[in-house]
Amino acid sequence: MIRAVKGMRDILPPATGIWNFAETTAYSVFRAYNYQEIRTPILEETALFARGVGAETDIVGKEMYTFEDRDGSSLTLRPEATASVMRAYIEHRLDQLPGVKKLYYIGPMFRRERQQKGRYRQFYQIGGEAIGSESPLVDAEVIEMSVEILTRCGLENFQLLINSVGCPNCRPAFVELLRQKLSELAPKMCVDCQRRAVTNPLRVLDCKVPDDQPIIETLPSILDHLDSACAEHFHTVRGVLDHRGIVYEVRPRLVRGLDYYMRTTFEITHSGLGSQNTVLAGGRYDGLAESIGSKVPAPGVGFSMGEDRLVMSVEGTLAQTAEALVIVTFTAGEATRNAALSAAGQLRQAGIRVEVSEGKLKKVFETANKLNARLAVICGENEVAAGTVSLKDLAKQEQWTAPSGELLEQVKKCLNK
Ligand SMILES: [Zn+2]
Ligand SMILES: [Zn+2]
Incomplete structure (x- = not known):
């Protein structure tokens, strides 16, 4: 008997009813915030993800489904969609359209991750990208919209975490400071941290190993090292969220390991999912366009949420909505x-x-x-x-x-x- 490929699954009725509900809910929230759908191919040139996601990340290093096409070119099943959206944005000169370009996508992504409960190698993401503005109002709107989607889907008791990771002007000095502190501390930490202390010190901050936590607590906070432009930007994002009544917690250790991420980063976690508790993650990525070869700057902010996890979290409460x-x-x-x-x-x-x-x-x-x-x-x-x-x-x-x-x-x- 032929079975589904390991790590991939069939989603069957009646569960598909909940998937439909989550997607329909997302569509209507996106529409209310004036987002329009973009559909990019599932296959892209491998180079797009090597540059757009980062050659040193686990995703690109170990988890991509990459193969040689019959003409010898290297293709990859998309492990995420932001790089593809940015490629399409540049390729079709969407920067010439008026206003902030607000795009959303819903679809399958592929990562050959280690097998564990609730993780699939074909998984689904719902995401939005707002490209063409550096304004903190856009960051706040993206955060508000993502909270709205989860709320309308019936997710309860989730927690919004936010942070600023600075910019190319203020971050290098902070990274250098971290590197100095870690030269002494890293030998007492996990193997990954020992490596990151040299290659990417910022990522030591989001290590999940329990024994490392007391050491990480002693490391400096990036929020004390933002330049005035970044501090002002973060202040405005927080002010708008406060005004909109959106509850959040500032988490200075919430960082992204990639250079093109800057200023706002955010994450939404939900305790119902055990250790795999991130439902949604997002942030500002003003340098992404340049890193995949654009001559025109395309500052953007976006998020993606794991639809598999969202469905798993609301399944119980939505059983009677059929x-x-x-x-x-x-x-x-x-x-x-x-x-x-x-x-x-x-x-x-x-x-x-x-x-x-x-x-x-x-x-x-x-x-x-x-x-x-x-x-x-x-x-x-x-x-x-x-x-x-x-x-x-x-x-x-x-x-x-x-x-x-x-x-x-x-x-x-x-x-x-
Ligand atoms: Zn800065
Ligand atoms: Zn560690």
């Missing part, structure tokens, strides 16, 4: 069949979820029960002859008869109860 199902059934002959098909057609046009089922009533009710149907509409010979339909509320086990002309009204009344 729309009610109506079973339309007929007993024998062409006249009852036609009456049933007309009834089903009328209800479907009104947006009601309908299944047509033929056969003995007892059997039909058994099936209806298994399908969790809410209501049955019965078109029997007697009903058809009298110009009526019978309705049965399957939850209450009540049955009554109504003129066929009142079908839609009666069904709506019953479903709204």
Whole structure:
């Protein structure tokens, strides 16, 4: 038997209903903030991610699905979408469009990660990018919008963490300071930190190894080393969030290991997911365009959220949101069949979820029960002859008869109860 590839999975009904709900919710929030969809190819030239994500990252170093195409070129299944969005932005000169370019995407990403619970090698991200402005108002709006998506999806008790990672003007001095402190401390830390202390000292700050935490606590905070422009930018982001009533916590250790990230970084965590608790991460990436070869600057800020994790977190609370199902059934002959098909057609046009089922009533009710149907509409010979339909509320086990002309009204009344 052929099975799904290891680390990849089929997403089946009824779970797909929750995926649809999460995506529909995201679409409507994006629309409210004037974002438009961008769809980029799943395959890109490998060089895009090597430069745009960073050759030294785990993603590019160990986790990408990279292969040689038949013409010898190196292609990669996208491990994330920001680099692709920026490539499209540059390639199609979207900088020439007016205003801030606000783009969103929803789709699969691919990383050959170590197997662990809740991690898939094909996973889904919902993300937004606002490109073309350095204004802190845009950072705050992106944060507000991402909080709005999670809230409307029904996620509760999540925590928003924010920080500023400075800019090419103020960060190098801070990194140098870290490097000095770490030359002494790193030998007492984990192997990864020992390596990062040399290659990328900033990343020591987000080490998750418990034994390293007391040492990390003693390291200097980047917030004490921002230049005045970065401090002012962060101050405004915080001011807008405060004004909008968005609760956050400043986490000076929240950093990104890549040079093009600057100023605002943020993350949303949710305790329901155990140790894999980041649902969403984002930040400003003003240097990304240049790092993938653009001559035109394209300052941007964006976020991406793990749809797999979001769905996992809200699954329990959303189980009952499925729309009610109506079973339309007929007993024998062409006249009852036609009456049933007309009834089903009328209800479907009104947006009601309908299944047509033929056969003995007892059997039909058994099936209806298994399908969790809410209501049955019965078109029997007697009903058809009298110009009526019978309705049965399957939850209450009540049955009554109504003129066929009142079908839609009666069904709506019953479903709204
Ligand atoms: Zn700065
Ligand atoms: Zn460490």
